[in-house]
Amino acid sequence: MAKGKGLTPRAVDFSAWYNEAVQRAELADHAPVRGTMVIRPWGYGIWERMQGALDRMFKDTGHENAYFPLLIPMNFIEREKEHVEGFKPELAVVTHAGGKELEEPLVVRPTSETIIYAMYAKWVQSYRDLPLLINQWANVMRWELRTRPFLRTTEFLWQEGHTAHATREEAVEETLGILALYRRFMEEWVALPVVTGRKSESEKFAGAQETYTCEAMMQDRRALQAGTSHHLGQSFARQFGLTFQNEEGTESYAWNTSWGVTTRLIGAMVMTHGDDRGIVVPPKLAPAQVVIVPISPTDADCSVVVPKAHEVRERLATAGLRARVDDRDHLSPGAKFYEWERKGVPYRIEIGPRDLARGEVVLVPRVREEGGKRKEFLPEKEAVAGLPDRLGALQAALLERAQARRERHTYRGVERWEELVEILNGPGGFVHTGWSGDPAVEARVKEATGGTLRCMPGPDFGSESVPKRCIGGSEPAEVEVLWAKAY
RNA sequence: CGGGGCGUGGCGCAGACCGGUAGCGCGCCUGCUUUGGGAGCAGGAGGUCCCCGGUUCGAAUCCGGGCGCCCCGACCA
Numbered sequence: 187m188a189k190g191k192g193l194t195p196r197a198v199d200f201s202a203w204y205n206e207a208v209q210r211a212e213l214a215d216h217a218p219v220r221g222t223m224v225i226r227p228w229g230y231g232i233w234e235r236m237q238g239a240l241d242r243m244f245k246d247t248g249h250e251n252a253y254f255p256l257l258i259p260m261n262f263i264e265r266e267k268e269h270v271e272g273f274k275p276e277l278a279v280v281t282h283a284g285g286k287e288l289e290e291p292l293v294v295r296p297t298s299e300t301i302i303y304a305m306y307a308k309w310v311q312s313y314r315d316l317p318l319l320i321n322q323w324a325n326v327m328r329w330e331l332r333t334r335p336f337l338r339t340t341e342f343l344w345q346e347g348h349t350a351h352a353t354r355e356e357a358v359e360e361t362l363g364i365l366a367l368y369r370r371f372m373e374e375w376v377a378l379p380v381v382t383g384r385k386s387e388s389e390k391f392a393g394a395q396e397t398y399t400c401e402a403m404m405q406d407r408r409a410l411q412a413g414t415s416h417h418l419g420q421s422f423a424r425q426f427g428l429t430f431q432n433e434e435g436t437e438s439y440a441w442n443t444s445w446g447v448t449t450r451l452i453g454a455m456v457m458t459h460g461d462d463r464g465i466v467v468p469p470k471l472a473p474a475q476v477v478i479v480p481i482s483p484t485d486a487d488c489s490v491v492v493p494k495a496h497e498v499r500e501r502l503a504t505a506g507l508r509a510r511v512d513d514r515d516h517l518s519p520g521a522k523f524y525e526w527e528r529k530g531v532p533y534r535i536e537i538g539p540r541d542l543a544r545g546e547v548v549l550v551p552r553v554r555e556e557g558g559k560r561k562e563f564l565p566e567k568e569a570v571a572g573l574p575d576r577l578g579a580l581q582a583a584l585l586e587r588a589q590a591r592r593e594r595h596t597y598r599g600v601e602r603w604e605e606l607v608e609i610l611n612g613p614g615g616f617v618h619t620g621w622s623g624d625p626a627v628e629a630r631v632k633e634a635t636g637g638t639l640r641c642m643p644g645p646d647f648g649s650e651s652v653p654k655r656c657i658g659g660s661e662p663a664e665v666e667v668l669w670a671k672a673y
Numbered sequence: 674c675g676g677g678g679c680g681u682g683g684c685g686c687a688g689a690c691c692g693g694u695a696g697c698g699c700g701c702c703u704g705c706u707u708u709g710g711g712a713g714c715a716g717g718a719g720g721u722c723c724c725c726g727g728u729u730c731g732a733a734u735c736c737g738g739g740c741g742c743c744c745c746g747a748c749c750a
Binding site for chain 1: 674699707708709710711712741742744746747748749750
């Protein structure tokens with residue numbers, strides 16, 4: 187942590203800035219066990235906003251919530267071959283309980299495919315039981331070697347959707363439907379522009395047939411996988427006997443999908459919108475959208491100004507906004523200003539005796555537009571009436587700003603190997619090239635730059651003209667791909 | 674799991690080379706004065722100096738062995 191009062195500037199050390207920004211916004215704090223963290227009320231409040239929005243979207247598309255157990259029999263995890271290979275190294279296993287060694291070890295879920303499809307197998311007999319569309323909000327544990335708050339922790343919170351369908355087509359439709367839902371959520375709520383696309387064989391989820399991803403660009407131009415949606419095919423159904431009788435009376439295996447987003451989205455929010463003064467929380471996610479700081483130099487002022495502040499808060503609440511009064515009396519106004527700016531509250535209202543006399547309040551945005559005024563003195567009514575629009579405009583501006591930044595650092599139609607290497611090892615960014623589909627090329631890129639194939643961009647993100655040659659050599663390109671260094 | 678760094682009041686650090694029983698800033702508590710960009714003064718609380726062992730009359734300091742954390746690389750939402 188920087189010794190002074192401010193944060194390490196992003197340009198000096200982005201990673202140090204991130205850690206300090208998270209810590210000093212009181213989003214999270216390190217817990218005693220390595221790689222674990224406490225999500226503090228401010229951070230959890232943001233997560234609750236995310237949950238609320240996503241949950242409504244899931245329900246609107248016919249999904250229901252349920253809850254499956256934390257502990258999974260070891261042999262469940264071991265059934266699906268690729269799945270177990272993917273997760274074995276990072277499993278936490280319970281070997282003792284009730285003072286005795288267990289006959290069969292229990293795995294702390296790293297994800298719940300196995301236990302969920304085992305249960306689905308009991309519930310599904312007929313095509314009439316399908317589709318089965320269930321989501322759960324849960325914690326999972328993956329024993330990561332290198333951790334960072336929100337981006338990678340040993341335990342994290344997420345939602346995992348698990349569906350079963352009668353046909354492959356339906357499952358694919360679900361997978362892509364959720365991908366689109368995620369994109370909409372990220373853009374509209376997190377103000378996070380993402381590139382959606384399909385993962386290559388080497389990057390896809392362990393056990394999936396196809397993995398689709400939302401890739402976002404952080405301010406340091408590295409990619410962050412913000413959400414994934416998997417078409418699982420029938421491999422889990424086969425391992426867990428998830429079968430149904432179709433209309434003709436024949437028994438067949440169900441088709442599954444799974445999809446998830448995690449508290450990592452909070453990290454994405456921080457690294458996308460934050461500035462050198464702290465984090466910036468998009469209005470739709472902010473637990474408090476407006477903080478009101480009463481300025482009351484004397485006790486006499488205090489007895490008028492503080493009630494006034496609460497009155498304004500009431501008016502804002504009536505207008506549908508989340509507002510708080512910071513009437514702590516042991517902090518100076520300046521100290522409060524800095525604190526709420528670090529926490530990313532979109533707007534601040536100051537009310538002092540001078541404003542009161544004029545029937546005004548002072549309105550201060552967390553993010554100033556180019557050449558925008560720092561403080562505005564407005565009649566109280568006007569300020570209250572105008573805030574919903576201002577918050578809406580900020581929400582839109584954050585997305586636009588992030589989108590513009592991503593476009594500035596996106597390179598399309600790159601054909602020469604040297605150019606790819608120079609960009610990834612130099613300024614960094616998203617690089618679109620052609621690809622033959624040969625995994626050896628992925629390995630070479632990783633070797634040369636540390637960058638990886640983030641995805642094969644979907645319809646909205648492909649380039650107008652795609653290189654004919656694979657970036658790795660002279661073979662023809664099969665697809666367009668997106669390369670970047672990733673978190 | 675390899676390379677580097679660090680463990681000293683809540684936080685950030687000094688003290689260590691040269692052994693003598695712990696100090697600074699911030700924060701915290703009490704009181705008074707304050708309040709429009711991180712308040713001032715006065716008083717006060719708070720430390721098994723990561724752990725175990727060794728050397729020594731005496732160890733935060735020297736030696737040996739552990740443990741933990743952070744940063745950088747390989748694996749991962």
